[in-house]
Amino acid sequence: MTTTMTETIRTVQNGAASIAYRVLGPSGETAPTLCLIASTGRGPDDFLHLAEALATGGLRVVLPWPRGMGDSTGPLEGIDFHDLAGDAAAALAAEKGAGGAVVVGHAYGCWIARTVAQDRPELIDGLVLLAAGGGKWPAELSRAIEVAMDPDAPEDDRLAALRLGFFAEGHDPRPWLQGWNGALVVAQRAARARTERDSWWPSGRAPVLDVVGLQDPFRPAEARDFYLREFAPRVTLATVDGASHALPDEKPAEVAALMLPWIHALRDGSGPRRNQD
Numbered sequence: 001m002t003t004t005m006t007e008t009i010r011t012v013q014n015g016a017a018s019i020a021y022r023v024l025g026p027s028g029e030t031a032p033t034l035c036l037i038a039s040t041g042r043g044p045d046d047f048l049h050l051a052e053a054l055a056t057g058g059l060r061v062v063l064p065w066p067r068g069m070g071d072s073t074g075p076l077e078g079i080d081f082h083d084l085a086g087d088a089a090a091a092l093a094a095e096k097g098a099g100g101a102v103v104v105g106h107a108y109g110c111w112i113a114r115t116v117a118q119d120r121p122e123l124i125d126g127l128v129l130l131a132a133g134g135g136k137w138p139a140e141l142s143r144a145i146e147v148a149m150d151p152d153a154p155e156d157d158r159l160a161a162l163r164l165g166f167f168a169e170g171h172d173p174r175p176w177l178q179g180w181n182g183a184l185v186v187a188q189r190a191a192r193a194r195t196e197r198d199s200w201w202p203s204g205r206a207p208v209l210d211v212v213g214l215q216d217p218f219r220p221a222e223a224r225d226f227y228l229r230e231f232a233p234r235v236t237l238a239t240v241d242g243a244s245h246a247l248p249d250e251k252p253a254e255v256a257a258l259m260l261p262w263i264h265a266l267r268d269g270s271g272p273r274r275n276q277d
Contacts, residue, residue, distance in 0.1 A: 009071075014090040017074025017083070021064035021091040025055035029097035032263055034128075035062040035116075036248075037088050039107035041149055041185035043069045046106065050248045053256035059263065060099070064091045068184045076187035081195040084188070085115035092116070093123055100267055102126040104259075106248055107133070107218075108188060115195075117204030126266045128209045128259060131216055131247040134223025141165050141217055149180040168215040168244040176246065207272035208235045209262045211255055213243030234272055236262065 007024045022044060025031060034054070036047045044051075044063035051061045067074035067087060074087070092101055103124050105113030110132040117127045144165035147153050153161075155177065162173035210227045212219050219226070228235050238258045243251040266272075 010091075010094070011071065012090045012094045014074070014086045015083075017067050017087055018072065019064050019067065019074070019087045019091055020071035021062055023060065023062055023095055024051050025060040026058060027060075030099045031058055031060040031097065032099040032102060032125075032267055033060040033062060033092065033096045034102035034104055034263065035064065035088050035092035035113075037064070037103070037105045037109035037112050037116075038066065039109050039131075040145065040188055041180045041182065043179065043181070045179060046246070046249045049252035050255055053252055054259065057256060057260040059260070060095060060097070062091050062095050064088055066184055066188075068187065069181050076183060077190075079187060079194070080191045081112060081115040081200050082119060084112045084191060085119055085200075088112060089116045089120050089123060093120075096123070100125040102128060102263055102266070104128040104130060105132070106130040107245060111192070111200070114203040115200040117206050118200045118202055119204075121204045121206070124204055124206045126209065126263060127203060127206050128211065128262075129227065130211050130255065131213060131218065131245050132210060132227065133218040134220070134226040137218045148176065149182065149185065151180075162246075165217060166244055166246040168213065168242050168250060170242065171244075171246070171250045173246075176249075203231065206234070207266065209259065210235055210237045211247065211258055212237070212239050213245065213247040213250070214239050214241045215244045216247065218245050236272060 011020050043065050055061050065072040068076050101123050103113045103116045110129045117124045144161040147161035148158050162176050167173040240251050240254045248255050
C-alpha cells in the first residue's frame with residue numbers, strides 16, 4: 001500500500017461547471033477523504049494550515065475552489081445550494097477511496113456541506129461544521145461582513161470589521177484583507193434565497209462534529225447548543241478557546257486535533273453512528 005504524501009491540482013465537471021481542486025495527503029486508496037468548503041466569497045487558501053495538519057494525520061484532503069474563483073468556472077446566475085453542493089460533491093466523489101468520505105464546511109460553507117450530506121447520503125460518512133452560525137445574529141455582524149470585504153472601504157474600518165466579526169484578540173486579521181470575491185458573494189447570497197429550506201436543512205443522516213470558537217459572535221453562549229438541539233443524538237459539540245468566526249485559520253492545529261480522532265473513529269466503527277431513518 002502506498003502512503004506517499006502528494007499534492008496536486010485536478011479538475012472535475014459538474015454539469016456546466018468545471019471545478020478545480022487541490023488534493024493533499026496520502027496517495028493510497030485507504031485514507032479517509034474529506035472535502036473542505038470555504039466561507040462566503042472566499043476560497044480554499046483559508047484552509048491551508050488546517051489541511052496540512054489533517055494530511056499529516058493521515059487524511060486525504062480535497063480543497064475545491066468555488067465556481068468563479070481560481071480555475072473553477074460555471075454559471076453564477078440562477079444557481080442554488082444544490083448546484084454549489086454538487087460542485088463540492090463531484091470533487092469529493094472523484095477522490096474518495098475505500099477509507100470513506102467526510103464533508104467539512106466553514107461558516108457559509110456549512111450550509112453547502114449540509115446540502116452535500118442531504119443530497120448525497122450514500123457518499124457522506126461524516127459532516128463537520130466549523131464556525132457554523134447559530135440561526136440568527138445581530139445586524140452589526142452582517143454589516144461587518146460587508147465592510148470587511150469592501151476593497152474601497154478604509155483599511156482601518158475593514159480591520160475593525162474583521163476584528164468584530166471574524167478574529168479573536170491576539171490574531172492578525174490583515175491576511176483577510178485579501179481573498180474576497182464580490183461576484184461570488186452576490187451569487188452565494190442569491191443561491192441561499194433561491195433554495196427551499198426543507199430541501200437541505202435535515203443535513204442527511206451522517207454523524208456531525210460541530211466545532212465552535214468560544215469567541216465567535218455568530219455563535220454566542222446561548223446558541224452554543226443550537227445543532228445539538230436540532231440534530232441530537234448524532235451531533236458532537238466541541239469548542240476552541242481563543243478563536244472567533246475565522247476558526248480554521250486562527251486555530252488550525254487545535255481544530256485538526258479535534259477532527260482527526262473523530263474522523264478516524266468513524267472509520268473504525270468506534271465513533272458516532274448515522275441515523276437509519
